[in-house]
Amino acid sequence: MLRIEGLKVCFGKEPILNGVDLQVEKGESVAIIGESGAGKTTLGLSIMGLLNGNAQGTVDLDGLNILSLAEGEIRRVRGSRISMAFQSSRNQLNPSHRIIDQVAEPIIAHRKNGKNEAHTRASAMLVKLGLSSEKFSHYPHQLSGGEQQRVLLAMALAGDPELVILDEPISSLDAASRIEVTAFLQKALVGRMAILVTHDFSTAAKLASMIATLYGGRIIECGPTQEMLSHPRHPYTRALIRSYPNMTTTKDLQGIKGRMERDVSGCAFHPRCTQAVALCREEVPSLSAHNGRWVACHRGGLLTALSAHNLSKSFGKLKAVDGASLTLEHGETLALVGESGSGKTTLARMIVGILKADTGEVFVEGERVDQRGKNFHRAVQMVFQNPGEALSHRLTVLEAVREPLEIQGVGSKADRDKMAMRVIDEVELPTTKAFLDEYPHHLSGGELQRVNIARALVLNPKVLIADEPTAFLDSSVKAKIMKLLLNLQENRGLTILFITHDIAVARKVSDRIAVMREGKIVEEGSVREVMENPLNPYTRRLIEAASDLDSERMP
Numbered sequence: 001m002l003r004i005e006g007l008k009v010c011f012g013k014e015p016i017l018n019g020v021d022l023q024v025e026k027g028e029s030v031a032i033i034g035e036s037g038a039g040k041t042t043l044g045l046s047i048m049g050l051l052n053g054n055a056q057g058t059v060d061l062d063g064l065n066i067l068s069l070a071e072g073e074i075r076r077v078r079g080s081r082i083s084m085a086f087q088s089s090r091n092q093l094n095p096s097h098r099i100i101d102q103v104a105e106p107i108i109a110h111r112k113n114g115k116n117e118a119h120t121r122a123s124a125m126l127v128k129l130g131l132s133s134e135k136f137s138h139y140p141h142q143l144s145g146g147e148q149q150r151v152l153l154a155m156a157l158a159g160d161p162e163l164v165i166l167d168e169p170i171s172s173l174d175a176a177s178r179i180e181v182t183a184f185l186q187k188a189l190v191g192r193m194a195i196l197v198t199h200d201f202s203t204a205a206k207l208a209s210m211i212a213t214l215y216g217g218r219i220i221e222c223g224p225t226q227e228m229l230s231h232p233r234h235p236y237t238r239a240l241i242r243s244y245p246n247m248t249t250t251k252d253l254q255g256i257k258g259r260m261e262r263d264v265s266g267c268a269f270h271p272r273c274t275q276a277v278a279l280c281r282e283e284v285p286s287l288s289a290h291n292g293r294w295v296a297c298h299r300g301g302l303l304t305a306l307s308a309h310n311l312s313k314s315f316g317k318l319k320a321v322d323g324a325s326l327t328l329e330h331g332e333t334l335a336l337v338g339e340s341g342s343g344k345t346t347l348a349r350m351i352v353g354i355l356k357a358d359t360g361e362v363f364v365e366g367e368r369v370d371q372r373g374k375n376f377h378r379a380v381q382m383v384f385q386n387p388g389e390a391l392s393h394r395l396t397v398l399e400a401v402r403e404p405l406e407i408q409g410v411g412s413k414a415d416r417d418k419m420a421m422r423v424i425d426e427v428e429l430p431t432t433k434a435f436l437d438e439y440p441h442h443l444s445g446g447e448l449q450r451v452n453i454a455r456a457l458v459l460n461p462k463v464l465i466a467d468e469p470t471a472f473l474d475s476s477v478k479a480k481i482m483k484l485l486l487n488l489q490e491n492r493g494l495t496i497l498f499i500t501h502d503i504a505v506a507r508k509v510s511d512r513i514a515v516m517r518e519g520k521i522v523e524e525g526s527v528r529e530v531m532e533n534p535l536n537p538y539t540r541r542l543i544e545a546a547s548d549l550d551s552e553r554m555p
Helices: 038-045 071-079 099-111 113-130 143-160 177-188 203-208 225-230 235-242 278-280 346-353 374-381 397-408 413-426 447-459 475-490 501-510 526-534 537-553
Strands: 002-011 016-024 027-033 057-061 082-085 163-167 193-197 210-217 218-225 288-289 291-294 304-316 318-329 332-335 359-365 381-385 463-467 494-498 512-517 519-524
Touching: 002 038, 016 038, 016 057, 016 210, 016 218, 016 332, 027 038, 027 082, 027 203, 038 057, 038 082, 038 163, 038 193, 071 512, 082 143, 099 113, 113 143, 143 163, 143 177, 143 537, 163 318, 177 203, 193 203, 193 318, 203 225, 210 225, 210 235, 210 537, 218 225, 218 235, 288 526, 304 346, 304 494, 318 332, 318 346, 318 494, 346 359, 346 381, 346 463, 346 494, 374 381, 374 397, 397 413, 397 447, 413 447, 447 475, 463 475, 475 494, 475 501, 494 501, 501 512, 501 526, 501 537, 519 526, 519 537
Parallel strands: 027 193, 027 210, 082 163, 163 193, 318 519, 332 494, 332 512, 381 463, 463 494
Antiparallel strands: 002 016, 002 057, 210 218, 218 291, 288 291, 304 318, 304 359, 512 519
16 A cells, blocks of 8 residues: 655755645545646656655555665665556657566666566567567667557556556557556556556546646545546546546637636635635645545535525426526536526526526525525626616616616725726726727627627626527627637636527536426436537437537538
């Protein structure tokens, strides 16, 4: 077993690892994920005992503390019990030695095999990794980058170590080679401990049984691979996964606002977090168990920003909404999809209080909402479908955006003007006096909707309900507005309920999809689950109709 406790590594005064705690069981492979600069490679080098002068804490391999070993002792451990395949192959291979000799070297040194036996074993390893035998006698400069990477993997595994550290093992390989090498590694790692340093989630899914998220020099989430990838609990892990490209969804990639800073008090992620509170800025959270997952978060991981339970509404004999329930996590986009008349807008209007529900409850961050007062409207705002009807024609652009601040009694008039102009600029509208003095009927549909969005955002809400916000716009403007909403979500950490009748649009903008029919939620799941394996016949019809429409549009 590998046990890491309180591992700290500093280069000068800058901490790269700042208290890493991690445990790897026999036969377990753990993927370490995180942005560039998170300290993933430094963690691998520390386990190898290559940073003992800079490292403090415990790196215990079956009772042997790597950090306490003298250089002569650690050399006997490297290659025999622990090995590492480095990311930069050109810097790790000896340019004056043949490939076969370099792979055979750790076999001779640690397994005490003769040269012929070592070459035989090395040759077999290289063949399994897909390197042709005629290249065994080549020198590193005669190989491609992908071939050099295969040689490094062979060197790391040749001595049959208990623990192998793979630093971006397939990042330099082409797509076909990745499949081949991944298949080999799946077999080679069986029965041994492995640390997989990677930014590639598909590699982690295939090679790792566990995933640990590294941020600010600490492990902030750890759990089984499939659970981590499908239902991340820490806001940072969710943001990482959302920024990763894959073939299962066409949603625009979203980055993480800001950048990682090392000199931060409290939780290292709080400057970029969508749900940080005062405690997050003051105290470092410990890694503790939350619903079967290890998470370092004062709030227990991702919170529910808004939930609606069993909402119903009838108009005479017509039951417009019939026991509908929705849940939105902080920072996610949930698309509510259905035909006209399915009850989508009625459900949204009950949530914000425009319509009174016959039955049901609404909660904001776990607190039940009994009245839609000022506090509620600071937290939840709505962008309406028809931009022309949503604004008073008696108010100028500046007055319309400023009005919610006046209703809430925020600051002085000068303060309100500054806040309004700041958000007008944020939605990419002019802040010239000429434009601010315009009335709604002077604006285009796209400009009107941007003003509506600015008005909804001026109170800095946590949740934005967008009811068919592009329905009255042409295709080009529609794309710009949807892109604007995604950018605002990334920069502000907004939680968005996006209402649409178009499931193709939902696939483009959402993290999850809920399908509504005749007042009921008939299906809900991730974009991948709903689009690839719809369970409800109505959902399948919506997808088929969108596909048919696309085929008609395309020449």
